[in-house]
Amino acid sequence: MNSPAAQRTIQAVNHLTPDGSVVDSARALATEIADQVKAGASVTVDFRGIRGATTSYFNMLLRDLLQSLGHTTLEQRVAFSFASALQSELFDRSRKAVTEQP
């Protein structure tokens, strides 16, 4: 019998780069998520504490995750928890855009 996948929560705010670079922070977060998923975990990404997120932040995050995990694993093993309606809107716009422009 397979043991259930470990459930991990990753705080996005803990993966901001020291200079606050939007793109580099997204890439650092994507790497952490991918590492946890590849180690067998299911992940919830919590965006509380992220202020002023942009479409570039979510575009970069999603493009890196799609490249490293693929669409199916991303859908099945990674969940996203947003701190505001705006973050949710940004994420939805980015997901639509990167899906249409891979």
Added chain:
Amino acid sequence: MRTIKVGFRLNDREADLLQVLRLLGDWQPNESIEFDLRTCTYLGPLAATCLATLHELARTSGGHLAVRLPENPPELRAYCAFSGLASRFLGAPSPSMEHPENETVPLQRIETASFNDSIPVQQLVRRHLGAAADEDWVDELQTCINEITQNVSDHSSSMFGCFLSARYFRSEGTCRVAIADGGIGIGPRVRASFPDFRSDDQALSRVIEGDFTTRSRRNNAGQGIRLLRDIVTRRGGELTIISQAAVCVCRGAAKPRTMLQQARFPGTVLCFHLPIIAS
């Protein structure tokens, strides 16, 4: 040295800046000019960022740009001090953000796109609104700023990044933010990749509609300027973009008004007014 006299309100709207640009004419950054603003009756973030940009373009091109600032009325003199105009152009001491009468974010030079770019404006509104600041509104304000600085970083090819300035208007309940760069401009950038666009204003119109990108970087998906427009207009604010010879004004649910001007800004400036939401 050529002197350009500006004796009118230089408000945070496109019409006033265009009037100055018409006076500027066919300016080259290696030219020496002086702006005489002593009889000007209003200055704001749009003027501050544009003057700083012109100054930086001149400084890096072997030219010289001097500015004579107004000394009256006292509120305008205070604005020149608090906005950083006096320190930049007259060698005055750097302004203190913490001064209780300071309702501005002094000129900030931004060279890379960072979450930190919007923090001074966040601090400005928190200092004035305190606990009454609506958190979602502050987040939207920061997103607007960060979207613009990301666009500058990704697309403008500006040699010095951009300048940001902001002002909090207690009486009218708005925050105004302007960000200007000395780069290639939105229209020319788009037309370099998509020659089918016949003019800069046509290209700018397309960018404003969203879902359109030159894909300069991997993080681009053509969403940023459209998101900025949506946030500002649904809050009842206004967004103005002047990029080289193209101008666009977005207000409410109306279709954005885009036009081509003879007057040209040597880069791109975006200015938005966001009505303050406080609990």
